Amino acid sequence: MNFKKLMASAMVCAFALTGCGSNTATTSEDKDTFVVGMECAYAPFNWQTSTKTDTSVKLGKSGYADGYDVQVAKKIAKKLGKKLVIKKTAWDGLIPALEGDEIDAIIAGMTKDKTREEGADFTTPYYDSKGMIMIVRKDGEEAGYTDIQQFTGKNIVGQKSTNYDSVIDQIKGVNHVTPKATYPEMVLALQQHEVDGITAEMAVAKGVVEANPDLTIVQFADGHGFDCDTTVSIALKEGSRDSKFFKKVQKALDSISDEEREEMMEYAVEHQPTED
Known part of the structure; x- marks a missing residue:
C-alpha cells in the first residue's frame, strides 16, 4: 500500500514538474518588456551616446541609444504597453539574436531581402530613403x-x-x-x-x-544610378507573422503617420553625433 502511494505521489510530482516546465518559456507577447536589437553605430538611424536626451534610451551601463530607430521603437513599445529595452548588437549578430530569443525585434535600418526572410518575418517598411x-x-x-x-x-x-x-x-x-x-x-x-x-x-x-x-x-541622373531597395522594415521572429504579437507590432507601426516619420528623421539628422 505504501509503495502504491509512493508511486502515485511520484507521478503527481512528475506531472507537476512537466506542467511547470511547459509554462517557463515566455513569448514576446507575454513579457512586459519589448527588447529591440540595433547596432547603435549607424546614424541617423541609431547611435550610442553618453548624453541623455528626450529621445534616448538607457543602454545598461554603456550610456544611451539614440536615433530614428530608437524613436520608432519607443512609439511601438508605448502602443504595446511594454517597457522598451535596447540591446546593442553587432550587425551580423542581429538575426541570430532574434532567432535565439535574445531580442524581440530588430529595428536597425534593415532592408528586407530573400536571405533575411529565411530567418525573420518583416513588417511593412517604416522608412524609405528613396535611392x-x-x-x-x-x-x-x-x-x-x-x-x-x-x-x-x-x-x-x-x-x-x-x-x-x-x-x-x-x-x-x-x-x-x-x-x-x-x-x-x-x-x-x-x-x-x-x-x-x-x-x-x-x-x-x-x-x-x-x-x-x-x-x-x-547624386545620379535618372536611369544612371543604382537599382536598389532602400526601404527599411522591422524584423520579428521567423514564423510569427500570424501571431498576435506580430499583428500588434504592425498595428502600432501603422499608427505612426508619414508626417511623423519624416519629422522624426529630420530630428535625428539634426541631432546625430557630429563626429564618428
Missing part, C-alpha cells in the same frame, strides 16, 4: 560624376552584409573593396584615401558630410 547615392572626397574628380559607371576602375567600399555592399557590383569594372563591419570604418577609409567612394542613403549621407566637410554627396 542609393555615393559619398566622395570633395576635392576629387568623383565629386562631379553623374553616372555610377563613371566609377569604373575606382575603389569602392560598402558595409558587410548590407545593400551598401551588394549594389557595388552594378558598376562595371569597379574595384570592389572588401566590405567594412561598420559605417564609421567606411568613412575613415574614404578620408584616408583607401577608397574613392562609399555607398550611402541620403539620410545617412547628410549627417556624414555635415560632420566631415572634406566629403560631399554624389
Whole structure:
C-alpha cells in the first residue's frame, strides 16, 4: 500500500514538474518588456551616446541609444504597453539574436531581402530613403560624376552584409573593396584615401558630410544610378507573422503617420553625433 502511494505521489510530482516546465518559456507577447536589437553605430538611424536626451534610451551601463530607430521603437513599445529595452548588437549578430530569443525585434535600418526572410518575418517598411547615392572626397574628380559607371576602375567600399555592399557590383569594372563591419570604418577609409567612394542613403549621407566637410554627396541622373531597395522594415521572429504579437507590432507601426516619420528623421539628422 505504501509503495502504491509512493508511486502515485511520484507521478503527481512528475506531472507537476512537466506542467511547470511547459509554462517557463515566455513569448514576446507575454513579457512586459519589448527588447529591440540595433547596432547603435549607424546614424541617423541609431547611435550610442553618453548624453541623455528626450529621445534616448538607457543602454545598461554603456550610456544611451539614440536615433530614428530608437524613436520608432519607443512609439511601438508605448502602443504595446511594454517597457522598451535596447540591446546593442553587432550587425551580423542581429538575426541570430532574434532567432535565439535574445531580442524581440530588430529595428536597425534593415532592408528586407530573400536571405533575411529565411530567418525573420518583416513588417511593412517604416522608412524609405528613396535611392542609393555615393559619398566622395570633395576635392576629387568623383565629386562631379553623374553616372555610377563613371566609377569604373575606382575603389569602392560598402558595409558587410548590407545593400551598401551588394549594389557595388552594378558598376562595371569597379574595384570592389572588401566590405567594412561598420559605417564609421567606411568613412575613415574614404578620408584616408583607401577608397574613392562609399555607398550611402541620403539620410545617412547628410549627417556624414555635415560632420566631415572634406566629403560631399554624389547624386545620379535618372536611369544612371543604382537599382536598389532602400526601404527599411522591422524584423520579428521567423514564423510569427500570424501571431498576435506580430499583428500588434504592425498595428502600432501603422499608427505612426508619414508626417511623423519624416519629422522624426529630420530630428535625428539634426541631432546625430557630429563626429564618428
